């Protein structure tokens with residue numbers, strides 16, 4: 001399913017020769033068009049006709065308007081059911097591109113070529129596709145697996161530091177919920193750079209893939225991958241709404257700080273363990289000002305979280321370092337205590 005690309009992209013060319021799609025649709029955003037597409041095009045050895053679609057970059061483009069625009073372009077290109085969409089980008093491109101492919105003509109094949117650290121370790125894997133709507137994260141989407149994921153770590157060389165750090169947050173999450181050693185290895189990294197993180201990408205990918213292999217449709221253990229996202233998605237939505245978007249991983253890191261503290265309040269982890277995890281997270285992800293968000297608007301967004309059941313917010317928390325749990329109901333009092341705790345970190 002996941003293949004590493006050499007500099008000549010031979011694995012991609014072999015895959016295309018075998019699949020024989022009728023047409024290739026390469027989807028990129030403005031940055032991956034500039035920094036990643038040339039490397040793909042110079043290596044593409046195929047007679048298959050291809051089209052390139054470029055969209056603007058940013059979470060605010062992960063919308064129904066973008067999906068509609070893409071469906072219309074596919075129809076204009078007379079794209080048929082044997083075509084292949086190549087999503088070349090970060091999580092926004094793989095989410096929206098996967099969604100459009102999985103719904104156009106009731107579904108055409110797609111592959112992901114992630115170009116961000118977050119895309120490589122998380123978003124390109126597992127077949128969750130989707131768009132945001134009314135500032136609710138990924139509220140419309142499908143579970144649809146890409147035919148293949150090809151990753152090329154050298155794409156990370158042009159990735160801005162803030163985006164690298166965002167991907168690092170999801171890697172830390174993988175350690176916290178599934179592998180204590182991965183967590184310890186990551187917090188021992190001396191410098192947040194592509195060179196220092198590259199050796200940890202494989203482990204992080206494997207952790208995600210293993211969880212998805214057990215529970216593709218998120219009925220049970222896949223919910224652990226949502227650790228940090230109940231608060232995190234609410235924060236991300238509110239920053240987006242105030243036109244002050246923060247990277248997804250940054251919001252997840254804030255959410256992991258909150259949900260680590262909540263794991264302590266729920267008596268899963270000790271105060272000492274909670275303090276240690278939070279100190280490590282804060283080292284990379286210092287306090288973000290949430291004083292202008294009310295408790296009501298945060299909890300209102302959390303009430304739309306996809307893990308909820310029968311009107312109850314269900315959290316994925318930490319059982320211990322390296323093991324997540326899920327379907328945890330908590331009191332409103334503990335949610336408010338957690339927000340108070342986060343605000344006091346300022």
Ligand SMILES: NC(=O)c1ccc[n+]([C@@H]2O[C@H](COP(=O)([O-])OP(=O)(O)OC[C@H]3O[C@@H](n4cnc5c(N)ncnc54)[C@H](O)[C@@H]3O)[C@@H](O)[C@H]2O)c1
Pocket residue numbers: 029030031032035036057058059062089090091092093095115116117118119122123124125126127128129137138155156157158159160163166167247248249
């Ligand atoms: N489907 C999933 O399982 C899953 C998992 C995690 C996150 N997500 C989603 O992924 C999105 C976040 O993805 P992301 O962090 O990759 O953000 P992104 O796709 O917005 O990319 C971040 C920025 O980096 C730029 N960029 C991408 N590759 C580059 C490169 N190689 N060099 C220079 N610039 C480059 C992009 O143009 C963009 O400006 C969110 O919408 C989140 O909800 C989905």
Ligand SMILES: O=C(O)C(=O)C[C@@H](O)[C@H](O)[C@H](O)COP(=O)(O)O
Pocket residue numbers: 122126128137138170218222225226229306
């Ligand atoms: O793949 C999953 O499952 C995850 O939860 C991974 C998350 O990092 C990712 O942000 C995902 O898109 C969140 O899913 P959602 O169902 O809460 O929208």
Ligand SMILES: [Zn+2]
Pocket residue numbers: 122170229248252
């Ligand atoms: Zn995430």
